[in-house]
Amino acid sequence: MKFLRVSKRYAKALLNIALENNIQDKVYEDMQLVFQTFASSPDLRVFMKSPIIRETKKVNVLHSVFENKLNPYTLKYLDILTRKNRAVLIQPIAMQFDLVYCDHFGIEKVKVIAAAELDDKLKNRIFDVARKITDKKILIEENIDKSIIGGFVLNVGGYQYNASLKKRLTQLRKHLGY
Numbered sequence: 768m769k770f771l772r773v774s775k776r777y778a779k780a781l782l783n784i785a786l787e788n789n790i791q792d793k794v795y796e797d798m799q800l801v802f803q804t805f806a807s808s809p810d811l812r813v814f815m816k817s818p819i820i821r822e823t824k825k826v827n828v829l830h831s832v833f834e835n836k837l838n839p840y841t842l843k844y845l846d847i848l849t850r851k852n853r854a855v856l857i858q859p860i861a862m863q864f865d866l867v868y869c870d871h872f873g874i875e876k877v878k879v880i881a882a883a884e885l886d887d888k889l890k891n892r893i894f895d896v897a898r899k900i901t902d903k904k905i906l907i908e909e910n911i912d913k914s915i916i917g918g919f920v921l922n923v924g925g926y927q928y929n930a931s932l933k934k935r936l937t938q939l940r941k942h943l944g945y
Contacts, residue, residue, distance in 0.1 A: 774859035778867045781844055781860070790838055795868050797841040802861035804832065815854040825849045875903035878922040880910045882932075889919065897923050 785794040805812055811832070815825055826849050833842055848857060869876060877897050879885065885893070890907070897905050900923045917932035 770856055770859045771863070774856050774863045775867065777848070777853075777856060777860045778863035781841075781864055782867050782871060784840065784844070788840060790840060791868070793838045794841050795864070797837045798861045798864040798868075800836060801833070801841075801845070802858060802865070805858040805861065812858065815849075815857060822850050822852065822854070825854050869906070873903045874906050875901045875924055876906050876908055878908045878910065880912045880915060880920040880922075880931075882913055882915050882917050882919075883911065885909060885919070893919065893921055896921055896928055900924060900926050900928075 781794065781798075782791065785791040805815075811828075814820060814828060826846050829845050829849060830842070833845070837845075845857060848854060848860070868874075875897070877893070879893055881889070893907065894905060915931040915933045916936070918930045918935075920931050920934075921928040
């Protein structure tokens with residue numbers, strides 16, 4: 768990524784501010800919202816990256832989008848970034864903040880792709896598999912993909928555990944020569 772190193776530094780600075788003020792969980796939620804908002808709005812990304820648009824307009828847009836949704840510290844942080852011509856870094860900083868936060872608190876994000884919503888029995892099985900791979904706290908991110916037909920695909924720290932029906936059917940086809 769183009770802004771990886773600098774966005775990580777800004778994310779660490781934001782985490783330090785949040786820790787000093789004991790608002791780290793709220794800032795984490797705020798930065799997830801900021802990332803999702805920028806990811807889902809190409810117009811907002813283009814607007815914030817534009818060198819032609821004045822910083823005051825960019826700050827006004829940020830306030831109109833996030834005014835009552837973000838902690839005042841987070842909103843002020845975004846204001847400072849924008850006024851210092853760093854608006855292009857807001858989305859990368861939000862992405863890096865997620866990584867820095869999880870690293871600081873020893874959280875391993877576990878991504879689960881399932882054909883349907885997970886029930887308690889399947890969640891317990893996923894936790895058991897994830898605990899064998901990592902000793903960190905586990906945070907499950909669920910995604911639904913009907914193409915895997917049944918079962919689940921689990922991604923934990925660079926490892927993938929594929930317990931999907933689609934994989935088993937593919938293996939069966941290869942075994943039978945189809």
